[in-house]
Amino acid sequence: MSYFAIHCIDKPDSADLRAATRPEHLAYIGKIVDSVLVAGPLLGLDGAPIGSLLIIDFADRKAAIQFAADDPYALAGLFASVAVTAWKKVFPAD
Numbered sequence: 105m106s107y108f109a110i111h112c113i114d115k116p117d118s119a120d121l122r123a124a125t126r127p128e129h130l131a132y133i134g135k136i137v138d139s140v141l142v143a144g145p146l147l148g149l150d151g152a153p154i155g156s157l158l159i160i161d162f163a164d165r166k167a168a169i170q171f172a173a174d175d176p177y178a179l180a181g182l183f184a185s186v187a188v189t190a191w192k193k194v195f196p197a198d
Contacts, residue, residue: 105161107141108168109191112177113155115184122153128176136160136171141193155183159191 114122133143139161145153156177162168168188172178178186 105193106164107159107191107193108162108165109187109189110158110160110168110172111146111155111187111189112157112172112183113146113185114153114182118182119152121180121182122177125176125180125182132174132176133158165190 133140141159141161143158143160144156146155146157148154160168160171162171165188172186172188177183
């Protein structure tokens with residue numbers, strides 16, 4: 105398995121764009137749900153979403169980067185930044 109963490113930070117004042125794009129984003133993730141270890145929003149101190157964190161099994165980093173670029177959130181211009189990093193699961197042990 106080759107896990108990659110996709111860490112995204114939303115642009116300021118983008119809650120409406122996130123909400124409007126959420127159904128397409130969830131459908132996009134749903135297409136590869138068997139490869140998803142975890143996925144969900146990053147939250148600010150007030151509990152409101154400020155970004156996204158996904159840890160997904162991909163063949164390689166290039167595939168992870170392409171997946172992140174094709175995410176409806178990314179295509180809508182939601183993110184101020186996106187980082188794709190190789191990740192190794194340690195706990196809990198399989």
